[in-house]
Amino acid sequence: MKHKWAMVIDMDRCTGCGACVVACVAENNIPTAGEEEAGKGRLMQWLRVSRYWKKEGAETRAIFVPTPCMHCEKAPCEIVCPVYATYHDEDDQLNAMVYNRCIGTRYCANNCPYSVRVFNWWDHKWEKPLDEQLNPDLSVRSRGVMEKCTYCIQRIRRGKETALKEGRKIRDGEVMPACAQTCPPGAIQFGDLLDPVSAISRMVKDPRLFKLMEHKGTEPSTVYLKKQRGPGR
Amino acid sequence: MSGGSRTVIIGLFDAVESAGAAAQALRALPIPAADVTTISSVALPDGAVVSDPRPIRFPWAVAVFWFVGAAAGAGLTLYSYLVYPLVTAGKPIASVPPTIIVTYETAMLAALLATLVAGFLSIGLARFWKRKVFDPRIHEGKIAVCAYVTPGDQARRAAGALSGAGGTDVRIEEGVL
Amino acid sequence: MSERHHLARHEEGKLYEELSRSNLVTTKSWYLAAGILLAVTAGAVGAFLYMMATGLGVTGLSRPVMWGTMIILFVFWIGVSHSGTLISAILRITQAGWRAPVLRGAEAMTVFALMVGGLFPLMHLGRNWRFYYMIPYPNERMLWPNFRSPLLWDMVAISTYLTGSILFLYFGMIPDLAIARDHSTGWRKKLYTILAAGFRGTHSEWRRYRVASTLFAVLIIPVAVSVHSIVSWDFAMAMVPGWHSTIFAPYFVAGAIYSGIAGVITVMAFLRRVFRLENFLTVQHFDNLGKLLLTMTLIWGYFYFAEFLTTWYSRLPEDWALVSSYGGHFLPLFLLMLTCNFLLPLPALCLSRVRRSVPALFAVSLVVNIGMFAERALIVVPSLARRNDPSIWLNYFPTWVEMSYIVGSVAMFSLLYVLFSKILPVMAISDIKEHLFRTTDRSIGAATVASVAQEEEGEGK
Numbered sequence: 053m054k055h056k057w058a059m060v061i062d063m064d065r066c067t068g069c070g071a072c073v074v075a076c077v078a079e080n081n082i083p084t085a086g087e088e089e090a091g092k093g094r095l096m097q098w099l100r101v102s103r104y105w106k107k108e109g110a111e112t113r114a115i116f117v118p119t120p121c122m123h124c125e126k127a128p129c130e131i132v133c134p135v136y137a138t139y140h141d142e143d144d145q146l147n148a149m150v151y152n153r154c155i156g157t158r159y160c161a162n163n164c165p166y167s168v169r170v171f172n173w174w175d176h177k178w179e180k181p182l183d184e185q186l187n188p189d190l191s192v193r194s195r196g197v198m199e200k201c202t203y204c205i206q207r208i209r210r211g212k213e214t215a216l217k218e219g220r221k222i223r224d225g226e227v228m229p230a231c232a233q234t235c236p237p238g239a240i241q242f243g244d245l246l247d248p249v250s251a252i253s254r255m256v257k258d259p260r261l262f263k264l265m266e267h268k269g270t271e272p273s274t275v276y277l278k279k280q281r282g283p284g285r
Numbered sequence: 286m287s288g289g290s291r292t293v294i295i296g297l298f299d300a301v302e303s304a305g306a307a308a309q310a311l312r313a314l315p316i317p318a319a320d321v322t323t324i325s326s327v328a329l330p331d332g333a334v335v336s337d338p339r340p341i342r343f344p345w346a347v348a349v350f351w352f353v354g355a356a357a358g359a360g361l362t363l364y365s366y367l368v369y370p371l372v373t374a375g376k377p378i379a380s381v382p383p384t385i386i387v388t389y390e391t392a393m394l395a396a397l398l399a400t401l402v403a404g405f406l407s408i409g410l411a412r413f414w415k416r417k418v419f420d421p422r423i424h425e426g427k428i429a430v431c432a433y434v435t436p437g438d439q440a441r442r443a444a445g446a447l448s449g450a451g452g453t454d455v456r457i458e459e460g461v462l
Numbered sequence: 463m464s465e466r467h468h469l470a471r472h473e474e475g476k477l478y479e480e481l482s483r484s485n486l487v488t489t490k491s492w493y494l495a496a497g498i499l500l501a502v503t504a505g506a507v508g509a510f511l512y513m514m515a516t517g518l519g520v521t522g523l524s525r526p527v528m529w530g531t532m533i534i535l536f537v538f539w540i541g542v543s544h545s546g547t548l549i550s551a552i553l554r555i556t557q558a559g560w561r562a563p564v565l566r567g568a569e570a571m572t573v574f575a576l577m578v579g580g581l582f583p584l585m586h587l588g589r590n591w592r593f594y595y596m597i598p599y600p601n602e603r604m605l606w607p608n609f610r611s612p613l614l615w616d617m618v619a620i621s622t623y624l625t626g627s628i629l630f631l632y633f634g635m636i637p638d639l640a641i642a643r644d645h646s647t648g649w650r651k652k653l654y655t656i657l658a659a660g661f662r663g664t665h666s667e668w669r670r671y672r673v674a675s676t677l678f679a680v681l682i683i684p685v686a687v688s689v690h691s692i693v694s695w696d697f698a699m700a701m702v703p704g705w706h707s708t709i710f711a712p713y714f715v716a717g718a719i720y721s722g723i724a725g726v727i728t729v730m731a732f733l734r735r736v737f738r739l740e741n742f743l744t745v746q747h748f749d750n751l752g753k754l755l756l757t758m759t760l761i762w763g764y765f766y767f768a769e770f771l772t773t774w775y776s777r778l779p780e781d782w783a784l785v786s787s788y789g790g791h792f793l794p795l796f797l798l799m800l801t802c803n804f805l806l807p808l809p810a811l812c813l814s815r816v817r818r819s820v821p822a823l824f825a826v827s828l829v830v831n832i833g834m835f836a837e838r839a840l841i842v843v844p845s846l847a848r849r850n851d852p853s854i855w856l857n858y859f860p861t862w863v864e865m866s867y868i869v870g871s872v873a874m875f876s877l878l879y880v881l882f883s884k885i886l887p888v889m890a891i892s893d894i895k896e897h898l899f900r901t902t903d904r905s906i907g908a909a910t911v912a913s914v915a916q917e918e919e920g921e922g923k
Contacts (some may be wrong), residue, residue: 093524093856102853119851128701130373134611135595140372153605155595156518156588157613158528162846163700167526167854171588173519195517196588265850268701271375326641326892327899328668337666341673347681358618361598362609369606376610383609386692387618393685394622400681401629404674408667410636410659419662421644424478462664 053212053221056145056245056273057203059232060255061118063278065239066101068116072231072240073099076120078185079204079230081192083176096170098201099231108281118240120231121168121201122264122272123147129160129169137198145273146203154197161198165268169200203242204229224250245273290459293418294443295431296452304428305334307450311432314442322462324419324429334430343403347396350403354395358388418460431462477898478645481891484737484883485642485650492884499877506870509863510585518588522861526854527846531864532586535871537838538721539579540620540693541714542831545722546572547627548686549754550634551679559901560750562893563742566638567733568726569631570888574878575725576624578871583616585867612692612699619685619692626685630678636661637671637892653885690718697841703780704773704845713765720758720803721834727751727827729879731820733888742894745818752817755830759811763804784848791857792844795836802833 076082076099083096102117127147130138137154140147161169175195178186186192189206193199211227224243232240243252260277298304304323311321323334331337366379405411420429430447434440440457447455479486513520523530546568553561584593596607596617607614640661643654661667694714697705707713727748734743773781788796807826816822843858860868882888 089519092522093526093854094519095525100853102851104853117853124374126375128374131376131608132611132613132700133373134607134613134617135605136369136371136373136608138373140375142372153595154589155592156590157583157586158588159611159613159696159700161525161528162702165701165850167849167851170525171518171523171528173523174517194589196590198588322665324663325665325668326637326663327896328663328672329665331665331669335665337669339666341670343670344673344677347677365598365606365609369608371608373608373610380610383615386615386688387609389688390615390618390622390685393681393688394625396681397622397626397629397678397685400674400677401633404633404670404677405659408661408670408674410661413660415660417660417662423663424641424644 054143054145054246055208055222057123057208057227058243058245058252058256059120059123059203059229059274060241060252060258060261061274061276062239062241063115063117063276064260065237066116066118066235067237067239068101068103068114069236070101071234071236072118073097073101075230075234076201079187080202081186081190083178089173094171094173096172096176096199098168098170098199100168117264117276118231119166119168119264120274121147121203122166122270122274123203124270124272126269126271128163128165128268128270132159132163133157134159144205144208146205146208147200148205149198149200149202151191151193151197151199156196156198158198165265165270166272169198171198172196221247224252290416290461291433292436292440293431293458293460293462294434294440294447294455295418295420295429295458296444296447296450296455297420297422297427297429298450298452299427301329301333301428303451304430307430307447307452308334310446310450311430311443314439314446316432316434316439316443320433320462322431324423324431326424326426329428334428341407343407346403347399350399351392351396355388355392357395358391359384361391362387416460418458418462420454422454433462477895478641478891481739481742481889481894482642482645482887483739484733484888485646485885488884492880496877496880496884499873499880502873503870503877506866506873509866509870513585513863514590520861520863522859522864524856524858526849526856527843527858529586529842529846530858531839531860531867532582534835534838534842535867536579536582536586537693537714537842538835539575539582539871539875540690541718541721541834541838542725543572543575543579543623543627543722544686544690544715544718545726546570546575547630547682548719549723549726551630551683551686554675554679555683559897560747562890562897563739563747564726564730564751565634565890565893566631566888567729569627569634570879570882571725571729572627572722573624573631574875574882576620576627577878578875580620580624582867582871583613612696615692616696619689623685623689626678626682630682632657633675633678634890635887637663638887638890641891642887657886687715690715697845702845702849703778704784704848705841707769709765709769713769716758716761716765717834717837720755720762721831723751723755723758724827724830724834727755727823728831731824731827733883734820737883737888739889742889745820748820748823749814749817752811752823752826755807755823755827756811756817759804759807759830763808766804780850783852784844787844787848788840791847792840795840799833799836799840802829803837804833807833 077097080098082098085094085096099118099120102119104115106113106115123146130140134157135153135155138149138160158171161171172193172195207229208227211222215222224247229242232242241252241255243250245253247253256275258277260279261275262278263272263275296307298307308321312318321335323329362384370378418431423429432443434443444455521530550565550568584590587593595605598607636658639654639658643651643658646654691711694710698707698710700706730743733739773785807830810816810826816826847857848855
């Protein structure tokens with residue numbers, strides 16, 4: 053069963069609350085780096101909410117850009133990996149990451165125009181009782197490997213297995229990554245583009261749609277919606 | 286020159302000119318040109334004392350190994366495309382640029398290794414088991430003129446010729462040139 | 463009959479002694495120097511083991527600056543390595559008369575700089591104990607390297623170049639090893655006997671030897687060019703603003719030759735001073751090398767300007783963000799590079815007084831290599847630090863661990879060189895002899911005429 057998982061992020065709805073980041077950290081066993089390390093640019097979060105300030109006349113508006121992995125169809129990170137640690141999962145059209153293969157050249161991170169890949173600079177510890185809340189569905193990454201947003205691949209796998217067991221197709225909305233599930237204003241939507249009646253298939257026809265750094269030709273699966281302001285728009 | 290030891294006459298000379306005269310005297314005995322040679326610490330121009338007309342063919346072996354290396358490199362990349370057909374970045378599985386680069390590098394590597402091996406074989410280096418005629422005094426500035434001779438009369442006449450041209454320490458040995 | 467004597471003959475023993483002084487006498491200061499270098503190298507190795515045990519967090523790296531000092535050092539040392547073999551091969555092929563005393567030192571520099579430089583891409587791996595995942599060999603892990611990654615090209619190219627340079631160095635050394643064999647005793651004699659492989663110097667040996675060494679020189683030049691091109695493609699193949707540039711390969715090659723020639727001058731000045739080789743490494747040699755360095759200063763400046771101008775003029779926003787950082791946070795580095803690579807060496811090298819003074823030229827060569835280090839840093843770091851999304855822009859500064867790699871790499875290179883100069887012939891004795899032989903004046907009767915033998919080059923073809 054082939055899928056083309058995609059994410060739509062509605063920037064007109066995003067309030068920049070950061071709940072998606074918290075959900076992602078909880079779901080994906082992401083270590084907390086701490087204040088000092090975060091200042092050095094070593095945040096481990098797979099999803100960051102970039103904040104920009106934009107002056108419009110007298111008022112200054114904040115623009116929030118939640119940036120997870122784009123799961124590009126033509127992902128620049130994949131081709132530069134010398135050991136196939138990151139490659140394209142053709143069944144789910146995902147940009148997959150194999151931690152055990154990774155030797156940490158960090159070339160993928162350099163070649164990712166969105167800079168969404170994070171690196172395990174240290175061995176991370178989960179102090180008691182935090183280790184009790186680790187998600188058993190996915191591994192805790194070791195020191196020296198790259199990691200990044202997987203679209204919560206463990207949930208996709210679980211959904212596919214359940215559907216297979218019950219002998220049916222995956223229902224729209226059945227698989228939901230942690231960020232989309234949590235987003236209070238519902239700015240993050242997730243689904244299968246190969247399902248013509250899915251909500252996401254409808255949303256990508258929105259005229260507000262744009263892709264981050266579209267000129268790079270990476271054909272990202274994560275796309276954005278935003279009303280364009282200003283003259284001529 | 287292959288095979289076992291033969292009788293060799295060797296004499297030491299102080300200068301190129303006397304060595305040249307000695308070599309000519311040996312040639313006049315007659316000893317074939319291929320059997321007369323010099324041992325010197327500096328490469329002497331061909332014809333200054335002796336000349337070696339034999340063609341040098343080992344660069345062809347290097348050329349052949351260049352192609353062997355190229356085939357190995359191309360094979361390695363093509364084999365990867367066959368056994369590991371993983372899609373990356375939506376690019377073709379069989380990718381041309383890496384094939385070119387890896388092929389080029391392995392070809393050059395094979396050619397360089399072949400130059401060493403073929404050069405060693407051609408020069409006859411690393412044949413420690415052979416009794417090679419030599420005199421360490423060439424590194425004190427002497428030039429040795431030596432030749433294969435048949436024992437007996439020719440050897441005696443050759444010794445006379447070397448001494449006559451000003452050679453010192455003329456001696457007859459068993460060995461190879 | 464008039465006996466024409468050649469200088470080499472009379473002075474043979476003395477010549478060997480003078481040229482092999484480094485092998486013959488081991489002074490206390492040698493032990494001291496080797497000891498200090500060993501200690502510094504060991505310190506850097508210790509820092510590496512500490513990094514290996516704790517994690518790359520001990521470096522100053524971050525997102526977005528995922529590549530830092532270790533990659534700068536890699537590019538820098540590969541660049542330094544570039545010229546030794548290249549200069550030596552070009553001088554051999556063109557039969558430049560002044561080449562002989564420069565050859566060995568330059569070739570050895572290549573080998574050791576490559577050995578040092580080649581370590582860094584392995585050290586910089588997040589899981590450097592798993593570096594063998596990149597080697598294509600059948601294994602139970604079902605792992606196979608991805609040849610589409612420029613890092614694999616790098617690995618193939620650098621191993622080729624290292625192998626080729628070692629072979630080139632060794633092959634060029636064989637006649638000198640034969641000389642050393644016949645002049646030495648004890649363990650040295652045993653070592654040289656094996657290494658000289660029974661080279662004697664018969665006419666046919668010399669003929670074939672000449673052909674093989676020319677062949678080596680011809681083969682090593684394209685490898686040298688390809689290696690630095692491929693190092694540049696590690697960057698140029700990535701879609702990072704400032705890296706993704708077609709000019710990178712020739713620009714890197716030019717930069718590498720530039721820093722390599724400076725490296726040769728540094729090493730030569732050292733050898734000349736330490737082993738008292740003033741009779742062989744003459745002011746003329748330094749003048750010639752200085753002219754080469756001047757040429758490369760101009761070529762480097764031209765390339766840099768050509769590279770810079772396209773961005774400067776077109777001001778594409780992504781590229782411009784990078785270039786404006788040269789005027790901001792990275793201004794000191796930029797000025798250091800500009801001064802050390804161009805503004806200072808250009809006028810200095812135009813003066814024959816500087817070129818003909820060994821200490822002055824030595825100073826210029828050091829300045830150029832400092833500038834080239836800054837240039838490498840300026841290529842690697844700002845492009846990453848000012849990449850695409852401004853929300854992650856971050857500056858980079860190396861930590862003490864990385865600083866110790868910088869110092870340690872210099873120490874390790876010097877250590878290898880110091881050991882080499884103690885064990886193997888550091889001067890191309892037979893080439894020098896040959897040069898003397900061919901250029902010595904000869905007396906014919908009462909007249910003295912210049913030797914014409916040097917016009918008969920290229921025999922044995």
